[in-house]
Amino acid sequence: MTETPGDTLSAGPPRGAETGFIARDALISRIEGAWPVKLLIVQAPAGYGKSHVARQWWHRLGAAQVPRGWIGLDESDASPEQFVEKLLKSLTGLAPDTVPRLLALLGSAVAFPERELLEGLARAVVSERERLVLFLDDYHLIHGTPASAFVERLMKAMPAQLNLVLTTRKKPDFPLARLRLSGDVLELGQADLCFTAEEASAFFEETCQAVVPDHAVAEIHNRTEGWPAGLRMAAISLSSMQGSAATRSVFDQANAQDQISEYLFDEVLRHLPEDLARFMFETAALTHFSVETCEGILEWPDAADRLRELGERNLFLIRLDGPEGRYRYHHLIQELLLARISEAQRRDISARASRWFETEDRIVEAVSHALLADLEERAVELVERHAVNRLLQGYVLETRRLLDMIPAELQRNRPGIVLCHVWLLMQGASPEDAATRLEEARLAMEVLREADRDAGIAPSEISVMEVGMLSAMENFPAAKEKGKGLLERLPADRPYLSGTLANILGHVDLALGELSSARRYFERARAVHSAARHYFGVFMADLLLGLTEKNAGNLRLSEQIFRQSIRDSQARLGPGSYPEALASVALAEILYEYNDLRASERLFHQHRQVARSWALVVQQISIDLLEIRLLAAAGQRDEAVRKLDLASLQPKMKFERYLDRLIAERLRLTADRADVSPPPGRPRAADPGDAGPDFVREFAAIAAIRRMISEVESIGAIRATETLLEQNHAAQRKRREIELLVLRALAFHNLRQMQEAGAALTEALRLAEGERFVRTFLDEGPQITDILRHLSRDQSPVADPGIRNYINQLLAAARAGAGAPASPAAPGGQAVLLEALTQREQAVLAQLALGSTNEEIGGTLGMKLPTVKWHLGNIYSKLSVKNRAQAILSAQHLGLIPPHTKVRDS
Numbered sequence: 001m002t003e004t005p006g007d008t009l010s011a012g013p014p015r016g017a018e019t020g021f022i023a024r025d026a027l028i029s030r031i032e033g034a035w036p037v038k039l040l041i042v043q044a045p046a047g048y049g050k051s052h053v054a055r056q057w058w059h060r061l062g063a064a065q066v067p068r069g070w071i072g073l074d075e076s077d078a079s080p081e082q083f084v085e086k087l088l089k090s091l092t093g094l095a096p097d098t099v100p101r102l103l104a105l106l107g108s109a110v111a112f113p114e115r116e117l118l119e120g121l122a123r124a125v126v127s128e129r130e131r132l133v134l135f136l137d138d139y140h141l142i143h144g145t146p147a148s149a150f151v152e153r154l155m156k157a158m159p160a161q162l163n164l165v166l167t168t169r170k171k172p173d174f175p176l177a178r179l180r181l182s183g184d185v186l187e188l189g190q191a192d193l194c195f196t197a198e199e200a201s202a203f204f205e206e207t208c209q210a211v212v213p214d215h216a217v218a219e220i221h222n223r224t225e226g227w228p229a230g231l232r233m234a235a236i237s238l239s240s241m242q243g244s245a246a247t248r249s250v251f252d253q254a255n256a257q258d259q260i261s262e263y264l265f266d267e268v269l270r271h272l273p274e275d276l277a278r279f280m281f282e283t284a285a286l287t288h289f290s291v292e293t294c295e296g297i298l299e300w301p302d303a304a305d306r307l308r309e310l311g312e313r314n315l316f317l318i319r320l321d322g323p324e325g326r327y328r329y330h331h332l333i334q335e336l337l338l339a340r341i342s343e344a345q346r347r348d349i350s351a352r353a354s355r356w357f358e359t360e361d362r363i364v365e366a367v368s369h370a371l372l373a374d375l376e377e378r379a380v381e382l383v384e385r386h387a388v389n390r391l392l393q394g395y396v397l398e399t400r401r402l403l404d405m406i407p408a409e410l411q412r413n414r415p416g417i418v419l420c421h422v423w424l425l426m427q428g429a430s431p432e433d434a435a436t437r438l439e440e441a442r443l444a445m446e447v448l449r450e451a452d453r454d455a456g457i458a459p460s461e462i463s464v465m466e467v468g469m470l471s472a473m474e475n476f477p478a479a480k481e482k483g484k485g486l487l488e489r490l491p492a493d494r495p496y497l498s499g500t501l502a503n504i505l506g507h508v509d510l511a512l513g514e515l516s517s518a519r520r521y522f523e524r525a526r527a528v529h530s531a532a533r534h535y536f537g538v539f540m541a542d543l544l545l546g547l548t549e550k551n552a553g554n555l556r557l558s559e560q561i562f563r564q565s566i567r568d569s570q571a572r573l574g575p576g577s578y579p580e581a582l583a584s585v586a587l588a589e590i591l592y593e594y595n596d597l598r599a600s601e602r603l604f605h606q607h608r609q610v611a612r613s614w615a616l617v618v619q620q621i622s623i624d625l626l627e628i629r630l631l632a633a634a635g636q637r638d639e640a641v642r643k644l645d646l647a648s649l650q651p652k653m654k655f656e657r658y659l660d661r662l663i664a665e666r667l668r669l670t671a672d673r674a675d676v677s678p679p680p681g682r683p684r685a686a687d688p689g690d691a692g693p694d695f696v697r698e699f700a701a702i703a704a705i706r707r708m709i710s711e712v713e714s715i716g717a718i719r720a721t722e723t724l725l726e727q728n729h730a731a732q733r734k735r736r737e738i739e740l741l742v743l744r745a746l747a748f749h750n751l752r753q754m755q756e757a758g759a760a761l762t763e764a765l766r767l768a769e770g771e772r773f774v775r776t777f778l779d780e781g782p783q784i785t786d787i788l789r790h791l792s793r794d795q796s797p798v799a800d801p802g803i804r805n806y807i808n809q810l811l812a813a814a815r816a817g818a819g820a821p822a823s824p825a826a827p828g829g830q831a832v833l834l835e836a837l838t839q840r841e842q843a844v845l846a847q848l849a850l851g852s853t854n855e856e857i858g859g860t861l862g863m864k865l866p867t868v869k870w871h872l873g874n875i876y877s878k879l880s881v882k883n884r885a886q887a888i889l890s891a892q893h894l895g896l897i898p899p900h901t902k903v904r905d906s
Contacts, residue, residue, distance in 0.1 A: 021636040022199060022202050022203050023055050023056060024049070024052070024056055024199070024207060026196075027053055027188065027192065027193075028053075028056055028057060028060055030188075030192075030356060031057055031186065031187075031188075032060070034186045035186075036131065037163065037183070037184050037185055037186045038155070038160075038162075038163060038164065038179060038184040038185065039163070039164050039165075039166070039176075039184060039186075039189075040057075040153070040163070040164070040165040040166070040185075040186050041166050041168065041171075041172065041185065041187045041188065042054055042166065042167045042168070042188045042193070043166075043168050043169070043170070043171060043188070043189055043190075044169070044188075044190040044193045045168075045169055045190065046169060046331060046335075047227060047228060047229025047230065047330075047332045048122065048190060048193040048194070048227065048228055048229070048230070049193055049228040049229075050137075050167035050168070050193065051137050051138070051167050052228075053167075053188070053193065054135055054137060054165055054167050055314065057165065058070065058135060059621075064191055066093050066133060067131070067132050067133070068132065068133040068134070068135065069087075069090035069091050069094065069132070069133075069135065070090060070135040070137065071083075071086050071087055071090050071134070071135065071136050071137065072137045072138065072320060073086075073136060073137060073138045073141045073142055074138070074141055074285075074287065074328075074478060075142075076287075076368070077141065077142050077147055078141075078145035078146065078147050079145075079146060079147060079401065079404060080112055080114070080146050080147050080149075080150040081106060081112055081397055081401065082147070082401065083142065083147035083150060083151075084106055084117055084150070085103065085106060085397070086105075087121075087134075087350050088102050088103050088106070089103070091121075091132075093125065094124065096122035096838075096839075096840065097838045097840060097841075097874075098120060098123065098124040099124070099578025100574050100575055100576065101120070101574070101575045102116075102117055102121070102576060102660060103574060103576075104570075104573050104574030104575055104576040104577035104580070104828075105117070105120075105576045105577055105578060105581070105610055106187065106392055106396065106398050106572070107394075107396065107397040107398070107503070107573065107577065108395075108397070108573050108577040108579060108807065109396060109397070109578045109610065110396055110578065110580040113609075113610060114150065114153070114610060116609050116610055118153065118154065118157040118158075119157075119609075121154070121157075121158065122157060122158060122159055123209045125158060125159055125161050125162050126692070128212045131161050131162075131163065131340075132161055132162050132163070133163045133164075133165060134162065134163070134164050134165070134676050135165045135167075136151070136164065136165065136166050136167070137167045137168060137332065138167060138168070139142045139151075139166040139168035139170075139172065140168040140169040140170040142171050143168070143172075143619065144168045144173050148172075148173055148174070149174075151164075151174070152174035155174075163481060175871040193228065194225060194226030194227065194228075194697065195221065195226040195227075195231060195345055196226065197217075197218065197221055197226075197229055199226075200217055200220070200221040200226065200231055201214070201217050203231055203232075203235070204220075204231075204235055206215050206640040213885075215690070219626065220234050224906075225563050229332055233268055241370040247316075268315070269340075272313075276306065276309060276310070278485050279294075279298075279300060279306045279335055280290075280315070280329075281337055281340065281341045281345075282298050282340050282341075282349060283298065283327075283329075284334050284337035284341070285335075285338070285341065285345070285346045285350060286298075286330060286349065287328070287368075288326045288327065288328050289326065289327055289328070290326045290327065291303045291304045291307065291323050291325060293353070293356070294306070294307070296356050296360075297349070297352050297356045298349070298352075300487055307327060315333075316323055316329050316330040316332075316333040317329060317858035318330060327900075328628050330606075332546065334550075347372075347373045348373075350369045350370070350372040350373035351369070351370070351373040351375060353365075353366075353369040353372075354366045354367075354368075354369035354370040354373060354375065354379075354382075355367060355751055357618065358382065363382060363386045363390070363398075363402065364398060364401055364402060364405070366382055367379045367382050367383060367402060367406075368405065368507055369407050370382060371405065373494070373707065376410060376589075379405070379406060379410075380410055380414055380417065383402045383405070383406055383416075383420075384400075384404065384416035384417055384420075385415055386404045387399050387403060387416075387417065387420045387495065388416075388419070388420050388423060390402065391423055391424065391536060392496050392529070392532075392534035392535070392536050392537055393533060393534060393535050393536065394535040394536045394539070394572065394573050394577075394579065396424075396536075396578070399420065399424070400424070403417065403420060403421065403424075412440065412444065413444045413447055414444065415441040415442075415444040415445045418437055418438075418440050418441040419438075419441050419461060419462075419465065420446060421434075421437045422434045422437045422438050422441065422465055426468055426469075426472060430906060431517065434468075434469060434472070435469050435473075438462070438465050438466070438583055439741055440468060441462065441465075442462055445462070445843075446460070455479045460486070460489060460490050460491065460497060461497055463482070463486055464490070464497050464500055464501045464504070466482060467479050467482050467483040467486065467501060467504050467505070468500070468504045470482060471504050471507055471508050471511075471736070474511075474656070474657060474696075476508050476511045476512055477512075479504070479505075479508045480508050480509070480512065480818070480877075483504065483505050483508070484503060487501055487502065487505070487895065491860075495528050495529070495531065495532040495534070496529070496532060496534055496537065498524075498528050499524075499525045499528035499529040499532065499534060499537045499541075500525075500537060502521045502522070502524045502525035502528065502541075503521070503522065503525040503537065503540050503541055503544060505521045506518045506519075506520075506521030506522040506525065506541075506544055506545075506548075507544055509521060510544065510547065510548050510551065511657075511695070511696060512695060512696065513695030513698075513727070513731045513733060514731070515548055515551065515552050515731060515732060515733065516732070518544075518548050519545065519548055519786055522541045522542075522544050522545040522548065523541075523545070525537060525540075525541040526538055526541035526542065526545070529541060535572055535573070536579070538568075539541075539565060539568070539569060539579040539582075539583075542561055542564070542568075542583075543562075543582055543586065545561055546558045546561035546562045546565065546583070546586060547586065549561060550586075550589070550735065551733055551735055551736070552732060552734055552735065553733070553734025553737070553738060553767065553768070553771055554734070554771065555590055555593060555594075555771040555772060555773070556770075556771060556772070558586075558590055559590045560670060561585065562584075562587040562590065562757075563587060565579070565580075565583040566580050566583045566584055566587065569583065576610075578610060578611075580607070581607035581610035581611040582607075582611050582619060584603050584606065584607040584611070585603070585604060585607050585608060585611040585619070585622070585623055585626070586619075586622070587603060588600045588604040588607075588626060589599075589622060589626050590601065590602040592626060592629060592630065592633075592775055593772070593773060593774060593775050593776065594772050594774055594775075595774035595778065595813050597630065597633055597634070597774055600626075600630065601630050602877055604623075604626055604627065604630065607698040608623055608627065610624055620660040621647075621661060621662075624643075624644075624647040625661065625665060626646070627643060628640045628643050628644050628669075629665075629730055629775070629779065630648075630666060631643065631851070632669060632779070633775070633779070637669060640669060641666065641669055644662055644666050644669070645666075646667060647662060648662045648663075648666075656697070656700075657696060657697065657699060660697065660699035660702075660703055661699045663699075663700075663703040664699050664702045664703035664706055667703055667706035667707055667710060668706060668780070670710070671706070671709070671710050671780075695727070695731070695733075698724065698736070701720065701724060702724075702739070702740075702743070704720065705717045705720050705721060705740075705743050705747075706743065708720070708747075709743065709746050709747050709750060712750055713750050714747040714748070715747075715751075717743065717744075717747040718744060718747045718748065719745075721740045721743055721744045721747070724736075724740050725737060725740050725741070725744075728740065734767050734771075735776075737764075737767060737775060737778055738764045738767050738768050739776060741760050741761065741763050741764035741767070742760075742761065742764050742776060742777065742780055742784065744760040745757045745758075745760040745761040745764065745784070745787055746754060746780060746783050746784065747795060748760060749783050749786065750783075754787070754790050757787050758787060758790055758791050761784070761787050761788070761791065762791060762803065764777075765803050765807065766800075766803060768806075769802055769803060769806045774809075774810065774813055777810055778810065778813060778814055785811065785814045788807050788810055788814070789811065791807050792804070792807050792808060792811060800828055837875065837878060837896070838874075839876050840861075840870050840871055841874055841878075842896070843861055844857055844861065844868065844871045844872060844875065845875055845887070845891055845896060845897065846897065847860055847861065848872070848875075848884060848887060848888065849888050849891070849897045854868045854869060854872070873885055879891065879894075
């Protein structure tokens with residue numbers, strides 16, 4: 001059958017195990033009669049053909065063009081990360097745009113992004129298909145694990161279009177009562193899966209080379225009680241025997257089912273060539289195997305021929321999906337094979353596999369086989385050697401997987417592993433937990449030193465982490481003091497320490513207002529991490545450098561840095577990664593300042609959950625503030641104040657610097673109201689004089705200035721801005737300088753001193769003009785608009801035509817109000833592409849340029865009409881346009897389609 005494009009998924013059921021089974025038409029008809037049900041459970045012990053029935057249902061759905069995905073589970077899928085990775089890969093063909101983003105997020109997120117993954121999966125199911133059937137084969141292998149708990153939550157979160165099929169030896173470990181009451185579950189058990197006498201007869205007729213008499217079939221069926229695996233092994237055994245005595249001897253020595261399986265399997269092995277049987281024993285010691293692993297680990301040069309022969313003999317070999325051509329045995333057969341080799345032989349093969357996988361840089365598999373070989377020390381050493389490097393390269397999921405593989409009792413006295421946890425916790429905005437683990441690492445080092453053993457890490461690594469702890473806990477002066485001279489003392493053979501410390505010291509100087517020094521540190525960090533191919537360090541250097549330029553008021557340069565960081569993260573980690581989310585939210589702040597509210601909101605809502613979950617505290621507060629400002633700009637000021645008050649009660653608000661920012665923001669939002677109180681349960685903002693000469697507490701001073709303006713203490717506010725203006729001007733912190741000049745203008749406006757107010761605002765406009773500042777002015781409300789109107793009059797002292805044009809732009813934006821497309825145009829009138837188009841979107845855009853209707857696009861590209869509309873919506877959003885004509889013109893400016901393409905109104 002030819003299936004239409006998009007109606008099949010990339011992953012299907014294992015191949016190679018269908019031969020020798022008959023169609024279970026009665027069971028399939030029973031499933032069809034109950035379908036659709038939310039959950040189909042096929043539960044029975046080993047050897048009852050559970051997967052075979054599921055495969056037949058898979059193919060029946062394919063004939064009806066129902067999209068479906070298949071996941072063959074094993075013990076390594078017990079973690080939700082591993083399970084979801086396998087799940088997403090099985091759905092690649094269904095949602096080629098969504099799945100890569102979710103995989104990139106899963107691979108780079110510091111903690112398991114469950115909420116974002118569930119939301120993304122729900123969107124993929126709803127947006128593309130009327131129904132999706134997901135097969136989870138051998139579900140008992142994740143019974144009682146975190147992955148099983150995720151499946152339960154997946155069932156609750158998924159829309160009605162999703163149906164699950166579970167094959168399992170055990171009853172699922174989540175409640176079924178409600179599904180049973182609603183008729184949303186169909187359960188097939190052991191009795192349902194047993195072959196009837198008629199099916200047994202048809203089976204032997206199809207599989208046995210010799211004719212088996214009816215009475216012999218009846219005897220075998222009776223002795224096996226219709227057990228499919230017993231029937232199959234009996235058929236294989238009978239095919240190699242001769243005469244009627246053969247059928248009589250099959251069960252001469254076996255009665256119970258376990259005895260039957262053992263006896264029949266021995267009969268199968270007895271008739272195999274000796275070298276082929278040995279090949280089966282050795283490969284069974286590997287969880288999965290391929291031609292490459294059989295040649296490299298087991299040293300079978302003719303492995304391809306052996307695997308082909310096993311398939312031809314129908315010896316329970318199952319081919320798994322994937323380009324590498326991996327295989328495994330039926331679980332029952334693998335258990336029987338492993339029972340026939342010695343423990344020493346099994347450990348030897350696992351040890352050889354561990355060494356081979358390490359040479360192939362497949363570290364997770366190397367650790368796994370080291371543990372199977374009972375080589376715990378080797379497993380720990382592998383993790384110590386490779387985990388931090390994997391993290392620095394951006395492979396966060398693999399890092400977490402490596403750490404999770406080592407039992408907790410083996411980690412305690414291994415400072416290298418403990419420090420890897422510290423790296424993750426620091427990145428995940430958990431400085432207190434990181435400090436606790438850092439103390440564990442220090443104690444472990446002392447224990448090893450007293451035992452005269454190598455700790456595997458340099459003492460300087462502890463020192464770097466201590467500087468990071470001080471910075472994360474906002475003790476910037478102490479961090480700067482402890483880090484002084486440390487950079488030059490770090491070992492040259494550990495570049496990640498130098499790069500990380502440079503990023504930390506740059507962040508410290510950024511907080512202290514020393515922007516030039518911060519830039520030098522970030523540029524140094526980027527160079528070191530780039531040379532070592534530590535992408536995570538490169539990303540953090542770029543992100544912090546972009547924030548530095550934003551603080552300096554260089555919005556255009558900051559925008560360029562963030563956009564390049566987004567492109568780099570998409571190229572290296574795939575779309576939707578954690579680094580992309582952080583850079584995208586930072587870019588959304590810039591777009592908000594440009595008054596491009598629609599683009600800012602789209603980018604923010606696309607990435608906020610990922611960024612908020614694991615960002616550093618400084619980034620989390622920026623995320624909260626951007627959400628609040630977007631609400632206020634859209635006219636939802638009461639909701640913005642409510643969100644702000646909730647944000648102020650979060651645990652991260654123990655950092656006074658960020659609480660000061662929220663207090664200042666609340667005072668701005670409530671400036672024209674009687675309510676100018678700080679957030680609930682918090683003290684009023686400090687007086688400007690309490691802030692000190694540094695920039696760490698500058699938001700406390702700004703909050704105090706806003707309070708004075710709100711309470712008409714304008715003279716005090718004017719005086720307070722003078723010192724802060726001098727400090728920020730000397731430090732070249734233009735963005736803060738602009739904000740202070742705007743506040744100064746508001747204070748003069750309160751005093752009705754319009755000339756002084758105009759002079760202060762004119763200076764702010766002069767600093768802001770070249771960088772497209774808009775919301776810094778508009779967010780201050782009608783008072784600033786009043787001063788702008790005063791400056792726009794003919795008698796105004798503003799002579800600079802550029803400034804006058806800027807004033808007119810701001811007034812036009814103020815008149816347009818929130819959400820209107822009144823933002824200043826991009827430089828040179830160029831279109832802006834906020835995010836790269838996917839291949840499918842580019843194909844739709846090309847058809848769009850030809851003037852094709854939605855129906856014509858769907859016919860040409862093999863898409864359904866809702867899918868076409870969904871892609872068009874994404875294209876319009878990414879190009880920041882509203883219709884087809886605008887999309888084509890914008891695409892021409894960006895070089896996405898030829899410039900001579902005519903714009904046709906369809």
